[in-house]
Amino acid sequence: MDDVPSRIEHTVLGPETTPNDVRTLLDEASEYGLRACIPPCYLEMASEYTPEVELATVIGFPHGNNTPEVKAQEAVDAVEAGADELDMVVNVGRLKxxxxxxxxxxxxxxxxxxxxxxxxxxxxxxxxxxxxxxASQLVAEAGADFLKTATGFGGGGATVPDVELMSEYLPVKASGGVGSWADAEAMFEAGAARIGASSGDKIAQEYVDQREE
Structure with a gap:
């Protein structure tokens, strides 16, 4: 898995995220060859600060109950600000x-x-x-590119059974609670195409260390 770092999205999305937090994360992403997932308000700064880092951002985050029109405009604005990929939250209430x-x-x-x-x-x-x-079937039928497990703000995160289930439909980004290379490796083995993690730098370093043993 020589492409592992490029399949990890180093993430900072908490409500107290500062510009300095984002710059620190981007420095780490650049060092390890990771992608980054950051709040929309920092996209312009990030795209100028580390143009080599692929940037994802979030749409309708974290609850997903914005109107479709608002989500669509968020997407347009995010791309104009430098987003390479968009992680949108499904409307869970409508689904249920x-x-x-x-x-x-x-x-x-x-x-x-x-x-x-x-x-x-x-x-x-x-x-x-x-x-x-x-939900997975609806996402596939709607023409999206990936399924993603969780925001990390909904009381849990990625599990191996969920990744296995979802990967029957589309490539999966396993996110929420993936804090080590052992966790990430289990998700990859279950079929995940990407990992989203606030400890992406730690995961990448552990991956490098185990390869050198």
Whole structure:
């Protein structure tokens, strides 16, 4: 897995995230060859600070219950500010209510707003297995590029069974609670194409260390 660093999205998305926090994360991402996932408000600064780092940002974060029109405009603004990829949150309430058409239309609005890759966070800790299957199918039918497990703010994170389930539909970004190379390796082996982690630098260093043993 020589491409491991490029499959890790080093992440800082907390409510107290400062510009300096983002610069520190970008320095680490640049050092290890990682991608970065940052708040939308810092995209312009980040794209100028480390133009070599691929940038993802979030749409409708963290609850996903913005209107489709607002999410679509967020996507347009994010791409104009320098985002290379977009991680949008599904409307969990609509999904749980069985309003599948509204869920799919919400995703389609963001997909249609940009040519950049769209990952859809289905917030697996809040869903039953039936809902995970249904959400994954809707995301695939809406034309998104990736499924993503969780925001990290919904009471849980990525699990091996969820990654296995979701990877039946689309490439998966495993995010939430992935804090070590052992965790990341388990997710990759379960079928994850990407890892999202606030400790991406630690994971990358542990990966390098075990290769050198």
């Amino acid at each position: 209510a069985g309003d599948d058409d509204a869920v799919q239309e919400d995703i389609e609005a963001v997909v249609a707003a940009t040519t950049q890759p769209v990952k859809v966070i289905i917030e697996t800790p809040l869903l039953t297995d039936e809902e995970k299957h249904r």
